[in-house]
Amino acid sequence: MIPFNKPYLTGKEAHYIYQAVFTGKISGNGVFTKKCHSFFEQHYGFNKCLLTTSCTDALEMAAILIDTQPGDEIIMPSYTFVSTANAFVLRGAKIIFCDSMENHPNIDAEKIEALITPKTKAIVPVHYAGFACDMDKIMGMAEKYNLFVVEDAAQAVDNYYIGKDGTKRALGSIGHLGAFSFHETKNIISGEGGMLVVNDRQFEQRAEIIWEKGTNRSAFFRGETDKYGWVDVGSSFLPSEVIAAFLWAQLENLEDIQKKRIKIWQTYYERLKDFAVANEIALPVKPHYSTNNAHMFYLVCKDVEQRSKLIAYLKSKDILSVFHYLSLHSSPYYKNKHDGRSLSQSDRYTDTLVRLPFYYELTDTDMQTIINEIKQSLA
Amino acid sequence: MIPFNKPYLTGKEAHYIYQAVFTGKISGNGVFTKKCHSFFEQHYGFNKCLLTTSCTDALEMAAILIDTQPGDEIIMPSYTFVSTANAFVLRGAKIIFCDSMENHPNIDAEKIEALITPKTKAIVPVHYAGFACDMDKIMGMAEKYNLFVVEDAAQAVDNYYIGKDGTKRALGSIGHLGAFSFHETKNIISGEGGMLVVNDRQFEQRAEIIWEKGTNRSAFFRGETDKYGWVDVGSSFLPSEVIAAFLWAQLENLEDIQKKRIKIWQTYYERLKDFAVANEIALPVKPHYSTNNAHMFYLVCKDVEQRSKLIAYLKSKDILSVFHYLSLHSSPYYKNKHDGRSLSQSDRYTDTLVRLPFYYELTDTDMQTIINEIKQSLA
Structure with missing residues (x-):
């Protein structure tokens, strides 16, 4: 039997999981989470990374961060995973589906502009099979109409967009926000798992709060505020250190x-x-x-x-x-x-x-x- | 140094994680997830269990399942974790906070009835420090006013409510829905992690759909439907098998x-x-x-x-x-x-x-x- 997928173990996953346990901290945002964040930030020029329990959760964070309101319109391909849409539907948005290209399942950037209305809030390009969408065109339209771009880079780890001048930019680093998946079928895995990339600095502080269940816990532990409490909506978006330790073994390889x-x-x-x-x-x-x-x-x-x-x-x-x-x-x-x-x-x-x-x-x-x-x- | 908390490893966590990887499936809802579900269902008389990435996520599933709408009122203690409230705030609910008892941080069941209005949708008792809230009184009020009860049993694994007739019922099995945590500070841990208990059978089918990103994937793989697709809102609430394998080692002990x-x-x-x-x-x-x-x-x-x-x-x-x-x-x-x-x-x-x-x-x-x-x- 040749299976469709087989998760690959590099060999150090269990070792790092033990290490995490021995530090006495296996809830989220520990040593391995920070190592993964730094790796991605340094390796790909991502402004700020936050591991999540899934790419779905990263997209949900993005939907909250761009302040998606009932009635807002979000443009995305119809040929994508349900989570691309669900994340925004959960905030009450209307999804405006766009067709794929004739020679590629990616969103047809030529067809986006006709779908933009005064209610449009964001474009969500999905880099299908890891291949880049036409990001110059998409970012140009976002600028023209003042829209956010959330890259669904679930499949696009370690891939690059090549600009007209030949410069390469990592996928996930181009939109205002980017979302990655480490589901077992991806190149780099942690079973279930994901990551939000915050490129637009206006979202940095709030992203951290939403990630930590709507509290200013991270800022408190950095000594930036003297009170720690409930300051915003949020969820438990951060994964266990067990997951981050697993992911770290993958990143090393x-x-x-x-x-x-x-x-x-x-x-x-x-x-x-x-x-x-x-x-x-x-x-x-x-x-x-x-x-x-x-x-x-x-x-x-x-x-x-x-x-x-x-x-x-x-x-x-x-x-x-x-x-x-x-x-x-x-x-x-x-x-x-x-x-x-x-x-x-x-x-x-x-x-x-x-x-x-x-x-x-x-x-x-x-x-x-x-x-x-x-x-x-x-x- | 005596720390406040120290996660406990039973010794078989890594072994089971390896087992999970060798089965070729480390995404969610695999062998270990099912083992954990069965254990809880059999051991505590829970009707149906679904592991989640956190107790927060289990509460969010509950908020979706009871169809929380903007303006709905949810009664809960003020002395609780932010997630108890956030899960319902994310659906647009208004939180009506109730005081604790004089001799116990648990919600003062005597004070709940005065807070019930025609907009009240649910009561969320939190079993603080694992100790049961006054469930007979709370369930009686829920029945009288046709409200849902979501037990926040984050701290209450392996604990029981003793009824007037002396019968013991596991906490989490009494309300329409129950939510547990396996955060590293809890008795049984997986770093981050949680579980939704679906006691009211009306929620069974939809709970599974919401858990699987709004798809009827589980029913499809059981052969109950011939099409698999997007049928409802949902999220990626299920944890990696890496987490379930870890949890299984804990449950054995x-x-x-x-x-x-x-x-x-x-x-x-x-x-x-x-x-x-x-x-x-x-x-x-x-x-x-x-x-x-x-x-x-x-x-x-x-x-x-x-x-x-x-x-x-x-x-x-x-x-x-x-x-x-x-x-x-x-x-x-x-x-x-x-x-x-x-x-x-x-x-x-x-x-x-x-x-x-x-x-x-x-x-x-x-x-x-x-x-x-x-x-x-x-x-």
Whole structure:
């Protein structure tokens, strides 16, 4: 059996968890949490990082920070995970879904401007498969209309946007706020887990308060205030040190993990590209303004029947491949709230995209088996 | 140095974390999560359990489940943690704070009825120090006025309410919903962590959906529905299997942990009771309708000066004691939203309650040192 995903242990996770316990502190915001924050801040130029229990929670923090109010409109792709939308729906927002690009599941930046109204509060680009959205265009529009940009960088750890002048900026560092995931299917994992990146300094202080259950605990322990109490809304967004210790072991091996994943991605790509062209199957497209963090490898089939057949065939050969998002605008929860616009690219990816097994320990032999069976099924 | 708290490792935490990783699943709702759910359900007669990333998150789930709307009134003690209130404030509720009892920090059930209005939606009793609130009275009032009861059982694991007929019911199993904490300061820990108990069956199905980010994923994987998608609001309330594996190691040792903690509690009590009477210091009072889970040991000083002096004195002797909640009704965030009623008992506990060091590995020698120094300071 070749699974779809297999969490990778670097070997030091348990060691660091023990270390955390021996310091006497395994609740949140301890030594390992701070080590992770510093790593991300220094490595990627993130202004301020806060680990969270999930990317969902990071997005919820973002929704609170930009002061999302009932009736506010938030523009995001329909082809995304439910949490991208739920975080803002929980604050009463209306979600304005935008279509994906024809050659990429990412939000079609050309179509955003037509959706902006006086009620629009934010744009939430999702970097699908880790590939950058067209951030210059999106940030330009945000500036023009005075909107916030929250990057859903759930899949985009260690990836970069390449500007017109060739400079690279880490994904998650460009919008006013950014959200990452360390769910077990991601490149760097802690089971469940996430992180909010606060790039706009106006949100720094409040982010810390909301993170600490609406209290000024952090400022109090830094001696910046003489009273510690309830000063704002908030939640328990911070993860246990057990989670941060686990994550730290992963971060120490980031380079090795990424090297391995990029090799896997390239192997899939090289061995499938000619076959894909010949059989009208699409492979992932790396936009010219994006680097590749090798988060996932997918195929876009001709239609839903071909995809169903492929998934079933691979399953019969003990290979687990999976389809991905279902367009949120036509979900049971949102279809009556959606404005009725057709989002044909989003629906197409819903029907035709299939993700192949992708994990650190995937062997070349297994990959060749997968590729052979794909060719067997689709040729 | 005698710390205030020291997380206790049973020894098998890392072993189970490794096991979780080897199953290939460390995101939420895996084998260990299910083991923890079953343990609690069988051991305490809880109808349905769902692990959460914190007690805060369990309370937020409860606030969503009872359909808290802007303007709804929620009655709870002012002497509690911010999360008890924040969970409902995030849904737009107004908090109606109730005073504590004269002889106990728990909500004064005699004072609740006068606070009930047509807008009241729920009562949230908090079992302070693990001791039961007057649940017969509270449930009776809830029935009379058609209100929900959400038990904040953050500190109340393994404790029981004793009914008039002598029957014991586990705290957390009595209200429509119950919330537990496994924060590192609790009897049973996972660093950060919590659990929602769903006793009222009307909430069962929706609780599972909200827990799984507003999707019907769980029902889908049980084969109860043929489509899996976005069906409701929700969040990522479920913790990593890393956390559940850690918690499982603790649960296996629940009996041993509780035995040890009860011994510590009784030692403090026996060695301080005469001194307390002679010096007008109050010790914890176990209500006649409650058992004791030995969550914490506290003293109630005569006034804030005496308490400050005591904490400072103990600190000078390398003993860390801490004060506890600050009345929420007079917090910076809520003082202008509160209706102005004086809550004198809550304010008194704010000023005078001090928690003594309390953890599994606290030795008899250390306890005797603490007791001697307390006598030195207060006599």
